Amino acid sequence: MSVVARHMHPVPWTTVAWDGLHFGDWARELDGADVVINLAGRSVNCRYNEANRREIKESRIVTTRLVGAAIARSSQPPRLWMNASTATIYRHALDRPMGEVDGEIGGGEARLPASWRFSYDVATTWEQAFFEAVTPHTRKVALRSAIVMSPDRGGAFEILLNLVRVGLGGTSGSGRQFVSWIHDTDFIEAIEFLIARTDLAGPINVSSPQPLPNRDFMAALRRAYGAPIGLPATDWMLEVGAFFLRTETELVLKSRRVVPTRLVEAGFEFRFPDWSGAATDVVRRWRAARNK
Secondary structure: OEEEEOOOOOOOOEEEEOOOOOOOHHHHHOOOOOEEEEOOOOOOOOOOOHHHHHHHHHHHHHHHHHHHHHHHHOOOOOOEEEEEOOHHHEOOOOOOOEOOOOOOEOOOOOOOOHHHHHHHHHHHHHHHHHHHOOOOOOEEEEEEEOEEEOOOOOOHHHHHHHHHHOOOOOOEOOOOOEEOEEEHHHHHHHHHHHHHOOOOOEEEEEOOOOOEEHHHHHHHHHHHHOOOOOOOEOHHHHHHHHHHHOOOOHHHHOOOOEOOHHHHHOOOOOOOOOHHHHHHHHHHHHHHHHOO
16 A cells, blocks of 8 residues: 655655645556545635635645546556545535435525635535546546544544533534534445445445534534533634634534435445444543543
8 A cells, every 4th residue: 555645754554755736756656556545635624815725726626637647647547546525515405415416516505605605616626627537447436525523633523522621512503504424434434335336436425324413413522521511602703713713614604414325325334323422432532542
């Protein structure tokens, strides 16, 4: 296994450097590979100013085009190319779940906040760059992933848990907006499942089959941690907090009601389908890693 990365660290596998902008020695690693998994993309946990917007978009589209071009030049193209995408591609959904076939792509709604419109633009152009790549001998899967919940330091779960730990893990906004998520074990096993299932291609929702409203999501996280209270945050409070934390409220206020229709129909079995059990497991592992 080879990992292509911008930063070199001591690891027990082969790491090849690239800058995400140009061809280099890294392209040879794709020739003859069984599977290529491209997860490149700048974090969206930031303010959407002009510079950050450019980096967010280019880090996804440019790298995807580079990988596609490298595969096209390969004498032995990989059998499978999996490219990161996002569950954010679907519209703000309170009314019904969004599957791959019947889900509605967002961006065309009236009176969309600018940050939401930007997120849709990133998601759709990212996938467009992926599917436009001419790789006729390589199966392609776009991973429309929900938030992966793991105990890793600095990850989405730890950010949410830190709010709970200081008594601020209550309802965000109306609390009606849905949260789509996936346990890290299920995410890894879904990747392995998709590698094995050569009949599956195109967009795949990689998420728990049970998204739930924000108020229920945060309540389950508080129970898992043992927090007696969680103060709620109104929309204006979230805007103020997002400003000082250098992030965007779109990450918590947009309703992502995504379901993994194609995975379920293909027979994938989730180890952690419900958030209550998943939260309990990740909190336990978070505590064990930090001796808390």
